[in-house]
Amino acid sequence: MEVAIIGGTGVYDPAILTKTREVKVQTPYGEVRPTVGEYNGVEVAFLPRHGAGHTVPPHRINYRANIWGLRRLGVKRILATTAVGSLNPEMRPGEMVLIDQFLDFTKGRPSTFFEGGPDGVIHVDYTEPYCPELRGAVLKAAAELGYKAHDHGVYVCTEGPRFETPAEIRMFAKLGGDLVGMTNVPEVVLAREAGICYATISLVTNYAAGIADGPLTHEEVVALMAENNARLKQLLMRVLVA
Numbered sequence: 287m288e289v290a291i292i293g294g295t296g297v298y299d300p301a302i303l304t305k306t307r308e309v310k311v312q313t314p315y316g317e318v319r320p321t322v323g324e325y326n327g328v329e330v331a332f333l334p335r336h337g338a339g340h341t342v343p344p345h346r347i348n349y350r351a352n353i354w355g356l357r358r359l360g361v362k363r364i365l366a367t368t369a370v371g372s373l374n375p376e377m378r379p380g381e382m383v384l385i386d387q388f389l390d391f392t393k394g395r396p397s398t399f400f401e402g403g404p405d406g407v408i409h410v411d412y413t414e415p416y417c418p419e420l421r422g423a424v425l426k427a428a429a430e431l432g433y434k435a436h437d438h439g440v441y442v443c444t445e446g447p448r449f450e451t452p453a454e455i456r457m458f459a460k461l462g463g464d465l466v467g468m469t470n471v472p473e474v475v476l477a478r479e480a481g482i483c484y485a486t487i488s489l490v491t492n493y494a495a496g497i498a499d500g501p502l503t504h505e506e507v508v509a510l511m512a513e514n515n516a517r518l519k520q521l522l523m524r525v526l527v528a
């Protein structure tokens with residue numbers, strides 16, 4: 287198993303895969319059950335981040351079990367999807383962004399495998415948190431398909447599950463954030479700790495609170511993802527054969 291897809295909001299089914307089966311993987315953090323299948327001769331594992339029926343909120347996702355489980359399957363590259371709100375007027379709803387940096391505003395999540403003890407104290411470099419090779423492959427595939435994909439973006443990860451206040455969004459914009467979401471930290475962090483090449487395709491589903499007119503709803507996020515699901519799938523498939 288070389289490649290895994292972690293599907294975010296709106297990406298729940300591994301329909302692009304054939305010969306699928308659910309596997310159970312035990313980890314020190316609990317069991318994970320990715321679907322394993324094939325696309326065009328490539329073995330792929332698929333894991334819906336929020337559970338098959340979108341039942342797990344961002345702050346309760348067992349990120350460590352997910353990444354450990356994929357690592358145990360031998361996964362070397364993870365391509366994830368995330369729904370995001372935009373703070374940047376140039377990153378519009380419906381557009382994709384290959385984020386390359388993050389700002390961590392999460393609060394209470396277990397976000398490391400390195401807890402000290404016999405393994406010692408380990409500090410990992412995040413100068414380049416997202417895998418440049420995989421980001422490059424996605425950007426190339428997007429260009430070939432004629433999809434607009436921004437090649438940089440600073441992702442602000444909030445604790446959720448609530449959406450942000452307009453004051454928070456103004457602060458994030460001042461700090462250099464482009465996009466806001468609730469799940470990429472610690473996912474990207476753990477992937478790096480596990481030595482897995484990781485990239486995320488962020489799909490802008492809305493302008494962030496205070497920039498959008500009126501209140502935000504989860505339903506509009508899901509609706510925008512549904513509208514763009516086919517394009518996202520096309521892009522994932524193209525990257526898998528690259």
Ligand code: HPA
Nearest residue numbers: 369370371466467468494
């Ligand atoms: N904020 C946080 N997470 C999100 C948003 C948002 O506006 N849109 C999609 N995920």
